[in-house]
Amino acid sequence: MVMGGRREKTKRLLRGQGRGAKRRGNANFRRTGETSGNERKMIGQNKGARPANLRRSNERALLGLLMRLGVASRSDLAKASGMSQPTAGKITAELMKLGIVQEIEEPVSGPNGRPGESAPLGRPGRMLCLNRDQPRFLGIELDVEETRVAALPIAPTAEQSWSIVFATPSHPEAWQKRLRQELKKFPHQDLWGALVSVPGIVDEKNGQVLYSPNLHWSEGARLPDLIREVCGLPVLLVQEIRALALGHLAAHPECDGFLLVDFGYGVGGAIVEGGKLYSSPLPLHGELGHTPVPGNQRICGCGARGCVETLLSRPGMLASFAAAHPDQPRTFAALAGQIRSQGLEAWLIESLDTLSSIIAGALNVLGLRQVVLTGCLNELPPAVTQRLADGIQRGALWARFGQVTCELAPRRRAIGLAAVGLDRLVVPSGHQPGWRGRDLGHSRKNAASRARRSRLPAARQKLS
Ligand SMILES: [Zn+2]
Structure with a gap:
């Protein structure tokens, strides 16, 4: 059933191949409300486009498709995005090297994509999906009553079990102190960023809680600074219900x-x-x-x-x-x-x-x-x-x-937070540096050791 459904989705996308498909392929990933008409025009039209922006745009297009399809072959991705096979192959190879995309083996379904129709000799197909295993983000749920923390992969397959849970203190400094204590037991140095679900009216772009009817202390609390001081990672705030909506969208x-x-x-x-x-x-x-x-x-x-x-x-x-x-x-x-x-x-x-x-x-x-x-x-x-x-x-x-x-429906907060991390931290739209720009100010030695730890080639970092 699952395979059949996915193949059907792939086929629907493939049927719409062409300029429209190119537009949709890129638009699929615009889930946090950002828009960029310029980027949409850039796919496959590199005249005058800056190579770095074109690469980012193509990465976003392929990642958006993978998020939508769940699992896809390289040729599915090339067809659905409207990119040439070599271009799509090169980008997916880079995304795999960075640990953003992973290869899994799945039995190839029959010619009509129906379950039960096995491929000749049952040869497993090499399919791609967003990385489901390697922890990449520090997910934090700041709730009125409890705070929960978990390490999240790029694409959690189920709602995460939160590794750390503590009663939310009623003061920002007390909350930061408690978070610091808890994170000492929790390896997080190699993660790419912290994604924080917060209640209230949240200015996500500027990382500010403007008004929080049930958690007033968060209003003037400089939450991103408090969290960055503790974990040393880039921090994004996400309004809590928006995180749930993104989680539902990622699952459906x-x-x-x-x-x-x-x-x-x-x-x-x-x-x-x-x-x-x-x-x-x-x-x-x-x-x-x-x-x-x-x-x-x-x-x-x-x-x-x-x-x-x-x-x-x-x-x-x-x-x-x-x-x-x-x-x-x-x-x-x-x-x-x-x-x-x-x-x-x-x-x-x-x-x-x-x-x-x-x-x-x-x-x-x-x-x-x-x-x-x-x-x-x-x-x-x-x-x-x-x-x-x-x-x-x-x-x-x-x-x-x-x-x-x-x-x-169940709450899918962790899945929604990870979707924000991929969209806004790892491959942000436009000219934002993204996660790969983080090491540029570091010494070569630090950059190299960090690259080894996070599977990011140092040479690639210099290019970013
Ligand atoms: Zn009210």
Whole structure:
């Protein structure tokens, strides 16, 4: 099934070969909201283009295809990107040398790509994929309650188990001190960068948390500096729900337009359109949770009264459950048990219907028809998601004549963070130096030893 599906995806891309395919091949990788029309024009058109930029552009095109296809042969990549076989082969060889791409052996499927059709003599094919094994990034999840740390490869195959977990202190210096202590036991010197998932309104380009309703100390905390001082790596902040949306997109590249709504300490959203994260002029989007609900008197972390997240975040639902059942333990397990035995109670129905109207309104405004729900709704009986989905169907205009889908999905934060690392650190668009530019200021000896450790040829570093 998996092979068949992948071969089908490859074939779809190959059918669209030509100028359009070249454009798509490069656009596939633009997932963090960056755009560059110039780069798109550069593939295969090297007149007047700087060689380094052309190389970067071609690398991004091939890596974008690999991210989308999962596994592909060299000739698949050449055809889908519109590059010549020698050009694609040379670039993939370099990416393999750098440890960004790896070769795996897969049985070749039959002529129609259907499972069960074996190739002559069962010869294994040499296929390529993004590196799934070698740790490359320090992934950090700064959550309201806990901080989690893991070493991430370029392409985690499953959601990472976090190696370090500690309660998030309530002060930046205390947080930095704790992170420093924990990282002493955690080899990270050879990693390429730190990718940090943070809640709130985040200016990702400038590495600043502008406003964080549930983690106010992060607002003026110079987080990238605090982390860089501890680990010595380049640091990128990623808004936490955007990381989840990128993770979902990496796991389901066929879903190229959706609104992801996450339920945790707050309720937040992120938007994917045309296979990339939606970006707006302000570093603020998808903030469904702070829509006021008439009659709701609860004070929100944002300072306002009545935000819907005070009703449907994890603490919000627990507060309502405790008010309705003061005799029961204030836990999600008890809430789930209550729903299972008694069905949805009035307070929950009212809150879900309110949020479904807000989500449906967002779909109507954005022109989307797919909703992905992540977070603590996964811990509650299906009746909760069903109620929300029914309300979204009622409010979404597209559902009057088309199909609107609403599905539960796991959080794929680590996968999303790694996708940001590849896109913005390893092969960034435009003229940014990227990870390969990091060693330029070092002595030859340091550069050579670092190159040996990270499998990056020193000669290549001088060229970068
Ligand atoms: Zn609010």
